[in-house]
Amino acid sequence: MVAKGSIMKNNIGEKILIYGILLFWTFICLFPVYWTATTSFKTAASVTQGLLIPWIDFEPSWKGWKHLGLSPDSIFTESTGREEFLTRFTNTAIISTCASTLAIILGSLAAYGLSRFNYKFGFMRNPDISFFFLSQLILPPVVLALPILVLYRELSLLDTHIGMILLYTLTVLPIVIWIMRDQFNAVPIELEEAALVDGASVWVSFLRVVFPIVLPGIVSAFLLCLILCWNEYFLAALITSTDAKTMPVMVASQISSQSIRWWTMAAVSFALCFPLILVAIFLERYIVKGMAAGAIKG
Amino acid sequence: MANIDNIERDPLYVVSPSSISRKSRLTGHILVRSTFVLMAVIAIIQGLYTFEKINFGFSNWRPLLYSYILWAVAIGYSRVLIYGEKGKRTLFVFPAVMFIISIVVFPLLFGLYISFTDWNLSSLDGKKFNGLENFYQMLSDPYYWNAMKNMVFYILAILVEFAIAFLLAILLNSQIRGRKFFRVAFLIPLMLSPVAVSWMIGKSMLEQRFGPVASLGRSLGWETPTFFSNPEIARLTMMCMDAWTFIPLMIVMLLAGLQALPKEVLEAAKVDGANKWTMFKNIIFPIMLPVSLTTIVIRIIFKLKLADIIMIVTAGGPGGATDSVTSFIVREYRDRSNVGYGTLLSFVYLIIIVIFMTILIRFVSKWLQREA
Numbered sequence: 001m002v003a004k005g006s007i008m009k010n011n012i013g014e015k016i017l018i019y020g021i022l023l024f025w026t027f028i029c030l031f032p033v034y035w036t037a038t039t040s041f042k043t044a045a046s047v048t049q050g051l052l053i054p055w056i057d058f059e060p061s062w063k064g065w066k067h068l069g070l071s072p073d074s075i076f077t078e079s080t081g082r083e084e085f086l087t088r089f090t091n092t093a094i095i096s097t098c099a100s101t102l103a104i105i106l107g108s109l110a111a112y113g114l115s116r117f118n119y120k121f122g123f124m125r126n127p128d129i130s131f132f133f134l135s136q137l138i139l140p141p142v143v144l145a146l147p148i149l150v151l152y153r154e155l156s157l158l159d160t161h162i163g164m165i166l167l168y169t170l171t172v173l174p175i176v177i178w179i180m181r182d183q184f185n186a187v188p189i190e191l192e193e194a195a196l197v198d199g200a201s202v203w204v205s206f207l208r209v210v211f212p213i214v215l216p217g218i219v220s221a222f223l224l225c226l227i228l229c230w231n232e233y234f235l236a237a238l239i240t241s242t243d244a245k246t247m248p249v250m251v252a253s254q255i256s257s258q259s260i261r262w263w264t265m266a267a268v269s270f271a272l273c274f275p276l277i278l279v280a281i282f283l284e285r286y287i288v289k290g291m292a293a294g295a296i297k298g
Numbered sequence: 299m300a301n302i303d304n305i306e307r308d309p310l311y312v313v314s315p316s317s318i319s320r321k322s323r324l325t326g327h328i329l330v331r332s333t334f335v336l337m338a339v340i341a342i343i344q345g346l347y348t349f350e351k352i353n354f355g356f357s358n359w360r361p362l363l364y365s366y367i368l369w370a371v372a373i374g375y376s377r378v379l380i381y382g383e384k385g386k387r388t389l390f391v392f393p394a395v396m397f398i399i400s401i402v403v404f405p406l407l408f409g410l411y412i413s414f415t416d417w418n419l420s421s422l423d424g425k426k427f428n429g430l431e432n433f434y435q436m437l438s439d440p441y442y443w444n445a446m447k448n449m450v451f452y453i454l455a456i457l458v459e460f461a462i463a464f465l466l467a468i469l470l471n472s473q474i475r476g477r478k479f480f481r482v483a484f485l486i487p488l489m490l491s492p493v494a495v496s497w498m499i500g501k502s503m504l505e506q507r508f509g510p511v512a513s514l515g516r517s518l519g520w521e522t523p524t525f526f527s528n529p530e531i532a533r534l535t536m537m538c539m540d541a542w543t544f545i546p547l548m549i550v551m552l553l554a555g556l557q558a559l560p561k562e563v564l565e566a567a568k569v570d571g572a573n574k575w576t577m578f579k580n581i582i583f584p585i586m587l588p589v590s591l592t593t594i595v596i597r598i599i600f601k602l603k604l605a606d607i608i609m610i611v612t613a614g615g616p617g618g619a620t621d622s623v624t625s626f627i628v629r630e631y632r633d634r635s636n637v638g639y640g641t642l643l644s645f646v647y648l649i650i651i652v653i654f655m656t657i658l659i660r661f662v663s664k665w666l667q668r669e670a
């Protein structure tokens with residue numbers, strides 16, 4: 001930024017404007033999180049007075065977290081709240097990790113195949129197969145909801161982890177294929193040809209040569225899937241009832257039943273979001289890379 | 299793809315031994331047929347048992363699922379046995395195709411059948427085929443078309459979201475300090491579950507007695523800040539909440555596009571004395587057009603699935619003013635148990651979406667070609 005005289009002054013005004021807008025938007029993004037985090041430490045009185053800053057406006061209390069069995073005085077005692085919470089938490093974790101992993105395996109294999117070989121399934125050639133995969137993205141979940149419900153009942157897959165995993169894999173599979181196809185296209189074919197000349201089979205060269213190169217891309221795709229599955233509510237509300245119930249469903253049912261107890265709801269909502277906030281802070285680079293991959297290709 | 303001569307040759311060309319023994323070919327065929335027969339036998343037994351023609355069978359249809367998986371694996375393995383190296387290549391795409399067909403296509407066909415029945419879970423007699431009756435009912439259902447109209451508004455709101463996201467992406471791309479911090483902060487809303495957002499914003503911050511936004515509204519002179527009683531304001535509030543969650547996605551995609559802009563062109567324009575606005579209008583915006591359109595299309599796809607926050611915060615109210623199509627159909631299922639009709643509505647929605655997206659994508663790609 002080399003500038004002189006009047007331009008310099010202009011620049012300072014511009015800088016203030018830029019930072020002003022950026023800080024304003026940061027405030028909009030972060031205030032709800034701050035609000036939820038602080039509300040979970042409020043008591044009824046501080047909630048009704050709309051107090052904002054802990055220790056200055058109000059004295060923090062562990063009341064909200066006590067309900068979850070995660071406050072200091074309840075953490076070593078038996079607590080049904082904590083048990084319930086931990087079950088839902090593990091369910092969500094298991095379902096979303098397994099679904100993302102399965103989607104990554106199926107999706108990257110398909111993407112690799114599509115980027116390296118010409119297929120012909122009946123009338124369908126590569127562009128048609130790609131389109132078939134990507135078109136799943138526009139399928140609204142509500143269309144599948146009822147048929148899947150009936151099908152799952154007959155197969156006794158309702159309220160099971162495996163049923164949820166299959167369904168979530170389906171919802172994120174097109175995204176994986178979309179991201180991974182670009183990743184594979186960016187890997188020079190000569191590398192694999194060298195491996196093949198050395199006598200490796202197609203699958204060995206895929207696992208030994210290509211896979212390590214696209215690993216960062218796979219991490220990005222995995223994180224995107226994880227985020228989508230972790231937060232999914234619609235299908236989970238439909239398929240699960242007790243055994244495989246996920247956290248969003250638990251939170252949603254508490255919203256409708258006890259929305260007056262703000263401190264509890266705040267604690268529960270915050271607990272639902274917290275793992276992904278950590279992911280965002282530490283793995284932002286990968287998440288952004290995954291989303292950007294789709295944009296650039298077009 | 300453009301080169302016709304090359305079309306049969308794979309980008310990754312593998313010289314493979316072409317001799318496959320007759321025996322392995324035969325094994326492949328036998329494998330597929332035998333597993334198929336096994337599946338058929340299980341299906342018939344279970345079918346007869348379900349309709350009480352015979353008195354033995356399984357407690358549910360799970361065994362059919364297992365035999366189906368077995369059959370699918372057999373098909374995959376037989377490709378290798380029959381076609382050798384070429385079959386191994388098929389195995390890359392085969393699992394994903396098979397997975398989607400099993401879990402989408404079959405349910406869709408079944409759903410199509412349900413949508414022509416008068417199946418109501420609360421009535422005692424099961425489903426009965428009733429032809430186009432559901433369709434006629436839909437044509438005169440004001441609430442369904444009202445939900446459609448709302449979807450149009452929700453989708454139009456994307457233009458505003460896009461403008462905000464574009465502005466923020468440009469600012470993030472300019473020379474600023476602490477870009478890493480801003481990027482993480484801007485990304486956070488996308489990480490939050492819509493369910494949590496429904497409570498955090500919809501139920502608590504917008505609460506009319508002591509929510510902080512309501513207090514702010516009061517101090518700015520709005521005497522009775524209610525966000526969900528007036529239809530227009532309620533719809534606007536839902537738009538804002540949804541925008542809040544998804545603007546980060548658009549920022550990230552647009553930022554990626556901005557970072558890929560050719561530096562030389564921008565430098566040249568600066569040397570020629572172009573000011574910020576002309577540079578944006580004549581250079582940045584045209585080059586960014588493909589990325590922008592992709593971003594908008596992706597955003598539309600997500601918007602068409604909008605339901606969670608509406609179901610939780612307003613349940614479509616007041617008077618259906620905030621209903622999205624999905625949330626309306628869910629109410630049809632849940633409150634009226636009207637399964638046949640609800641499924642027809644969802645299929646009509648799907649057809650409209652497919653037509654709309656096809657036109658949109660064709661229009662977009664044509665436009666891009668003309669610009670290029």
